[in-house]
Amino acid sequence: MRRILLSFTLLATLPTAAFSQNRGKVAQPDWTGIAAESQRILSEYLRINTTNPPGNEIAAARFLKGILEREGIPVQLFDSAELGSGHVNLYARLKGNGSKKAIALVHHMDVVPATASQWSVDPFSGAVKDGYIWGRGAIDMKGEAVAHLMAMIALKRSGVTLNRDIVFIANADEEFTSTGALVFVKNHADLMKDVEYIITEATENSVKNGKVDYFSVGVAEKRTFWQRLTVKGVPSHGSRPTSQNPVPRLVAALNKIAEYETPLHVTPGVDKFFRDISRLYPEPRRSWLANVRGAIANPEARKWILSDVYWNAYLRNTISLTALNGSNKTNVIPPEATAEIDIRLLPDTDPAALLATLKRIVNDTAVHFSTILEPKTPLESPTDTDLFRAIEKAAKERGPGAFVTTPMQTGATDRPTYRKLGIITYAIDPFKTEQAERQKGVHGNNERLSVDNVIFGVRYVYDILRYAQ
Ligand SMILES: [Zn+2]
Numbered sequence: 001m002r003r004i005l006l007s008f009t010l011l012a013t014l015p016t017a018a019f020s021q022n023r024g025k026v027a028q029p030d031w032t033g034i035a036a037e038s039q040r041i042l043s044e045y046l047r048i049n050t051t052n053p054p055g056n057e058i059a060a061a062r063f064l065k066g067i068l069e070r071e072g073i074p075v076q077l078f079d080s081a082e083l084g085s086g087h088v089n090l091y092a093r094l095k096g097n098g099s100k101k102a103i104a105l106v107h108h109m110d111v112v113p114a115t116a117s118q119w120s121v122d123p124f125s126g127a128v129k130d131g132y133i134w135g136r137g138a139i140d141m142k143g144e145a146v147a148h149l150m151a152m153i154a155l156k157r158s159g160v161t162l163n164r165d166i167v168f169i170a171n172a173d174e175e176f177t178s179t180g181a182l183v184f185v186k187n188h189a190d191l192m193k194d195v196e197y198i199i200t201e202a203t204e205n206s207v208k209n210g211k212v213d214y215f216s217v218g219v220a221e222k223r224t225f226w227q228r229l230t231v232k233g234v235p236s237h238g239s240r241p242t243s244q245n246p247v248p249r250l251v252a253a254l255n256k257i258a259e260y261e262t263p264l265h266v267t268p269g270v271d272k273f274f275r276d277i278s279r280l281y282p283e284p285r286r287s288w289l290a291n292v293r294g295a296i297a298n299p300e301a302r303k304w305i306l307s308d309v310y311w312n313a314y315l316r317n318t319i320s321l322t323a324l325n326g327s328n329k330t331n332v333i334p335p336e337a338t339a340e341i342d343i344r345l346l347p348d349t350d351p352a353a354l355l356a357t358l359k360r361i362v363n364d365t366a367v368h369f370s371t372i373l374e375p376k377t378p379l380e381s382p383t384d385t386d387l388f389r390a391i392e393k394a395a396k397e398r399g400p401g402a403f404v405t406t407p408m409q410t411g412a413t414d415r416p417t418y419r420k421l422g423i424i425t426y427a428i429d430p431f432k433t434e435q436a437e438r439q440k441g442v443h444g445n446n447e448r449l450s451v452d453n454v455i456f457g458v459r460y461v462y463d464i465l466r467y468a469q
Pocket of ligand 1: 108140141174201
């Protein structure tokens with residue numbers, strides 16, 4: 001930790017206030033200087049090992065705090081027993097004139113483990129090589145954090161009139177148990193009272209061969225609703241079959257669930273997504289996607305649409321049978337058999353109604369359902385907002401012919417935790433990262449972000465924030 005402190009003292013000596021003052025009151029940021037600075041900060045951030053567990057985000061939080069303090073932006077670190085030792089949340093606020101509500105930029109400081117032997121560089125080196133900055137978290141999500149941080153700093157330095165405060169939040173523990181955001185929201189809801197919007201992770205721009213097809217804004221996400229099914233029986237020897245073996249009874253129930261097709265249902269963000277992307281397809285697919293509600297009634301269109309595993313998940317509650325437990329010995333009929341099923345709900349589904357449907361389908365009172373994971377707050381943010389329009393404006397300036405659309409997030413993020421406070425949350429991908437690059441690196445090996453992308457991301461977020469004033 002001492003070494004880290006030392007190194008950001010060194011950073012402090014770098015030119016941090018380089019911008020020209022020749023455009024009246026509002027100075028145009030010196031983007032060349034900010035690009036170099038952002039790159040150095042990202043390398044430094046990647047060098048702080050926040051692999052979770054244990055996370056040890058306190059080192060990262062101190063690093064960010066040092067940068068914010070040098071810029072004169074008030075910053076606080078919050079630790080608590082609930083977070084556990086080594087975990088802290090960071091909160092900073094750049095004041096505007098308060099005439100409109102605040103926008104918060106939220107990221108998590110922790111990263112998933114990296115297997116160094118499978119990387120071509122040290123995953124905690126922050127190495128700059130072949131035009132990329134390499135390291136665990138380069139995309140998920142320290143790169144995004146630097147885009148947030150430097151956009152905010154550039155706004156402060158350039159003296160843009162801020163009608164909205166800009167809040168910067170760095171959470172501990174997202175990748176492991178998500179306690180960072182949960183504890184922050186629980187203990188510091190007062191700090192978020194005037195926050196209208198949150199910008200955070202969890203969407204992907206569609207980039208092919210350097211060209212952006214579309215920029216994504218995540219407005220909705222599926223909710224996990226995990227269930228355990230249990231059947232009790234009477235244990236006995238496998239050589240003498242009985243009717244009280246719980247395994248076949250459980251298997252029969254699971255088979256009914258596996259055969260059940262959840263109904264298709266089009267939510268607003270998904271409807272917009274298909275309509276928006278329809279322009280990328282030839283007929284008849286273009287017409288199908290432009291009216292997905294109609295298309296799912298057409299067998300041919302429906303078959304094609306549902307053959308995409310993402311699109312299928314956008315259009316229905318999904319149920320995956322996953323964990324199974326009977327006997328651990330071939331010759332023993334067990335006293336109990338259990339299964340776990342991974343249910344993902346659309347934002348507007350009532351969990352109780354879905355559960356009632358499953359119980360009706362199983363139609364066996366010996367099968368007991370229990371909830372392993374309650375669904376979080378439904379997340380479906382409106383698109384008719386000032387911030388959404390600001391994102392569209394900033395995005396369109398960056399990709400000739402590119403458009404903004406709203407794919408659904410099929411996995412779970414911290415956004416519903418903030419949504420609980422009534423805040424409109426959008427997921428933004430600030431970078432032009434090829435899909436293959438992202439798939440390989442995020443939670444995989446050789447995670448890296450191109451040097452060009454760093455400043456691209458800073459400027460994209462800067463423009464979004466500026467246009468949303
Ligand atoms: Zn992440």
